[in-house]
Amino acid sequence: MKSAYITRQGQFLAYRHHYSIVNGCAPSEADMQRFFQVTAPSVHQMMFTLERRGVIRRVPAQARSLTVIVPPESLPSLQRPQGTGFKDRL
DSSP, rough: OOOSOOHHHHHHHHHHHHHHHHSSSOOHHHHHHHHTOOOOOHHHHHHHHHHTTEEEEEEETOTOOOOEOOOOOEEEEOOOOOTTTTHHHH
16 A cells, blocks of 8 residues: 655654654644754645645644544654754754
8 A cells, every 4th residue: 555645744744643642732833843853834834735645634723733644553653853862963
């Protein structure tokens, strides 16, 4: 079966899944921006793309309303983005 998303998109989905388990709510776009070290427009565009592909659902004008529609077992393992460790900042 062909995946409904590419590798980078899968990482955003995996992050959302793990974040909600740890924190009990969906991540904000700012949370994803910090984790992936990307700009706010990049995160917003990714969420729009995932919604258009039908793998997430959002409630307009409601914060943290993102719901992943694909089963958790089909998500890839979450990988820490390169360059996010303490040693990389020295």
